[in-house]
Amino acid sequence: MRGVEKRFGDVTAVAAMDLEIRPGELMVLVGPSGCGKSTLLRLIAGLEEPSAGEVWIGGRCVNEVAPGDRDVAMVFQSYALYPHMTVARNLGFGLQVRGASRVEIEERVRRAAEALGLGDLLTRRPGQLSGGQQQRVALGRAIVRDPGVFLFDEPLSNLDAGLRMRTRDEIAALHDRLGTTMIFVTHDQMEALSLGQRVAVMDRGRLQQAGTPHEIYERPRNLFVASFVGSPPINRLRLVREDGGGRLAGGPFVFPGRPPFAHATLAVRPEDLVVTPADGRAEATATAPEATAAPRATPSPLADFTATVLRAEALGSEQRLHLDGPGTAAWVARANPAPALEPGTAVHVSVDWARSHLFGPDGVRTGPAPRPAPASGPRP
Amino acid sequence: MSGSRNPVAGTVPAIAAAAAAAGLALLLAIAGSAVREARHDAAGDLARMAAALWELPGGGDAAVAAFLPERARIEAVAEGGTGAPADPGAWAYRAGTLEPGARIGVAAAGDTSPLPRTATLIALLGLSLLAAWAWKRRRSSPPSRYPAAPALLAVGLLAAVAGAGKAWADRELHLVSAGQAAHAARAVGVALATGAAPEIAPRVAGLPWATAAALESPGELWTMPREVAVALAASPSSPPGELAYTVRVRGATYHGAAVALRPAPSADTPGRAPDTLHLALLGYEETRSPAVPLAAAALGSALLVSLILFLLPLSARPRALRRTLAAWGFLAPAGALLLVFTFGPLLFSLWISLHEWHLVDPAHPFTGLDNYRALLADGSWWSAIRNTAVFTLHVPLAMAVALALAILTRGSRRAVRWARLALFLPSITSVVAIAVVWKWLLNDGYGLVNRTLEAMGPGSAAWLTSPDIALATLMAISVWMVVGYQMVVFQAGLASIPRDFYDAARVDGAGPLQRFRHITLPGLRHTLFFVLVTSVIGSFQVFGLVYVMTEGGPLGATDVAVYHIYREAWEFLRFGNAAAMSWILFAVVFAATWLHFRFLERRGARA
Amino acid sequence: MPDRAAGTPTGRPTAGESRRPGLRAPVRLAASARAVLLGAACLLMAAPFLWMAVTSLMGQLEVFSSGRLLPETPLWSNYPDALTAQPFARYFLNSLIFAAAVVTGQVATATTAGYAFARFDFPGRDKVFMLFLATMMVPAVIVLIPRFLMIDALGWIDSYQGLISTELVSVWGIFLMRQYFRTLPRELEDAARVDGAGRARIFWSVGLPLAKPAVATLALFAFIDAWKNFLWPLLVTRSMEMRVVEVGIAAFHSTYEINWPYQMAAGVVAVLPIALLFLFTQRYFVRGIQLEGIR
Structure with missing residues (x-):
């Protein structure tokens, strides 16, 4: 499948979109609500018509092809099961419309139902099923048709947390088994990262970045991607250009060199902050769990700045610290659960600068921030 | 870009051109067939005249031969045969009142007349232009700078052809009626020659003739409005003989012919016996003019062509085109029915209201606004309007009762469900049955109401027979009828007011009163408005109650607008007047609705 | 209507006033007044229909005899x-x-x-x-x-x-x-x-x-x-x-x-x-x- 440019309407829901999805790939479209990801999916399905540009599936332009003839199957957020038909008829409707023989329909419905564990439910109506079962039927309806492309429009958002995890794994397993191209839309970045072979991040109708989950997380192309992906969200700090280089707004240190912009944004992931209590118990270094598991570049013994703990959330496997540090923003750091840090505790914080990101005023990443030097003094 | 790729795009202009061509062909066929039918029927009339002559004492073959030397023939028919004409194309037959075994056939004038040549030329020219444009358009995809131009061209073309067709048909029909008048005069002449009495002689001409001679004799002979006969008699230019002439009366064309009568045989006839008989036929160009079908066909074809041309830009996007076509396909059943039975009649009604339109009079002379002008001075009509307006005052009363009931029945317990049945039943059952029951209940002497009142003391009243209270009685019954429906609407409205407010x-x-004033009423504002408007529109159209219970009486006290219109049209057969009345009623209803909107909107803005 | 006081069992949000189990006397009075009013209204609305049914079973002359509200013997043959x-x-x-x-x-x-x-x-x-x-x-x-x-x-x-x-x-x-x-x-x-x-x-x-x-x-x-x-x-x-x-x-x-x-x-x-x-x-x-x- 080759996705070329798609634009849409006077209210631009999807603007100048160029996206290629490789055959057999599980691609996740992710973005905040209203970013056009569902519209994009509906464009691919043919439920909307592009106002400009072309959609290509399997080497043919399908702009003028009706949804039913595109060899795609779709699972909807609300499942969209026909409430007046039994599960069996729901599953078989697509085949029936295509004029498949009764025997064939029965056979394929039976196989799909068995694969999904729906064998006992075939004579029920959707209203008599639980949410999870409905979700399976919706999935089954897509599988029965044996389509070239699966489209998922936030199919998990109506499930409770546990079921969502399980279904997510099932979809991944299904993809492994069928090897069919799948496009999955979600607003949940965790879901996107865990499920997708590749992830496309969208915002306000534009594609922000497409890449593997690793690329998206480690090398976000712009500020939006950096702040959208990751939980808790990335720390964002404004930098102002100064004579000696860039200065953290209201902060104690200056970055050497001349940043090319008057304003820039520095972003540091919460797990890349190393927090040490300032009361001298230096040995009780608290670092991010990842850092403990696979130490990266040795954190500098020198703390980059000192901060006060405003609030500490004990989450079990880690504690999340809200720090009153330099800069305009409140800092968030992830730390080992022990020792528990009370609000008001003064801490030293060092930053893994190599893993930080510097974004220009247009939000595009320029690279990691250079290691800063302490400022000569607070600015008036 | 993809326009040339798909097959649909290329076919649309072709379809448009084909539709235009079909429309033109239809128009020409309509004009042609109107004339052909008129000729055929005229031949039938001649056959009837011939048969009448044949039957006259002293008539027979000779009279028929004298009447129609060339075109008539008498045939023997096999006993019991149904009498299918030997040559149906050329001969119009009438197996008249001849003695068994014979019939008279009259040849219709030949169908030699060509279809209107100018119209055909214009049509072909326009069509080829359209086709050329469509062909060019198919090749080049950028949108035309004048998208409406081809549609206008098509509409103009169709209108031109329809106009030319009508003109041609009218001219031909004019000739046919003139010929008929001449023939009628000749038939009367032949009848007189066979010795028929002057009173009887005109009858051979048959209906529907107006005869001026009959003016002095008993009125049985003239079947046309009297004023036509008067005009004919007064026509000074009428040349005695068999020549047809034309008079215009009330804007309609009559073809007249004069016959010299022999002096009346009996000398003791009081008054002057007429020496000239004037016969007049309402011109076929008035009664058989294909104007309406032509206009309808032209309009329909123009709509079709415009629609297709309108779809043309979509043809580059077959999916959008298909969607639009599908949508119109879904709309077609309802749309076509509405077009034929609602939108068409609306225009037709306006048209009728501008004419003097009597149901049995084939002439519908255009009278402009005369009907309306006459109605302005028509006291009985305005009293009907006044009665209707007064009647409408029952609506607020009914609404107050309905609102009270709705509040009483709030909640949906079983008892309330049964109460709802009792309350709702009057508004859904047969109006006529209800009217009959109430007529019985309110019977002056034996009705339950009067008997109860007498037993209780206050005494009886003439509910339906007193002009003072009959309308009020009807209003009360109407309250009883509509209150249940209004209550259910209010219940729905009440249910939509969030309970948190209370x-x-x-x-x-x-x-409780403050809650009603400040929560219930504002919450029901839209519901109240909806009920008010629909009920007022409904009450302006009350008919069944009046028809059954009072027939507009006593003394016109309950003569409401729709009943008045009904009587004007179906009792006095004055359709033109009735149509004008209905438009005045519409204006009144519209004004009332508009006032409601204005008034309540302003209130709403203030609240 | 004894269950009027019980309140909606399903807790459906009707537009009605909230009804609590412990009713004060005036409220109960209002409820019964309401029932009476409603009953009267229904009777008034249904009366013509009832009278229609009653009359339909009377004799042709019986209807004119004053004081008679019910037929002496129901005359079912009126219907056929x-x-x-x-x-x-x-x-x-x-x-x-x-x-x-x-x-x-x-x-x-x-x-x-x-x-x-x-x-x-x-x-x-x-x-x-x-x-x-x-x-x-x-x-x-x-x-x-x-x-x-x-x-x-x-x-x-x-x-x-x-x-x-x-x-x-x-x-x-x-x-x-x-x-x-x-x-x-x-x-x-x-x-x-x-x-x-x-x-x-x-x-x-x-x-x-x-x-x-x-x-x-x-x-x-x-x-x-x-x-x-x-x-x-x-x-x-x-x-x-x-x-x-x-x-x-x-x-x-x-x-x-x-x-x-x-x-x-x-x-x-x-x-x-x-x-x-x-x-x-x-x-x-x-x-x-x-x-x-x-x-």
């Missing part, structure tokens, strides 16, 4:  | 006598044919048109819809004369097609169906489209089955409107064989002017089917009225 008001210490 | 005095069976058949055809026609036209307005995106849709709606403001009497002339010109006076053809479309029904279709989840139809169904198939297999409640409401209203229709059948029917019940009763009324028991018997027979119909289909009425309010 709880909040109670917490704020509002009493 | 009255109903055979004029061909009421035929009237009923005609009414049924008329109503059935109107219901079928209106359901067919309203569902298709309502679906088109609710679900299709085509140029000029809203204008056409407004044009349709505007006809609801026009008094029916305006089109009466031209319709009559058209039916006359077609030679359809005194025929079923003349009776039926003008009544086959209801703008109110189109409006109702459009409102209802708009409340249906669009995703269902999207799913059907992805499943490969065409427009007609989606309408038939998905849209229409889901709209059953609205169709039931529409059918009900159409049936009752057709059954109640008086003026149009009065105009286009001439012969006894073509009369519908409404026209039949009116004619019966003018023929048997003073035979009230006969007339009442006929009236009972005319009212009864509608009453029964309403009894069993109340909720569709209420739903129809509620749907009307959705704008």
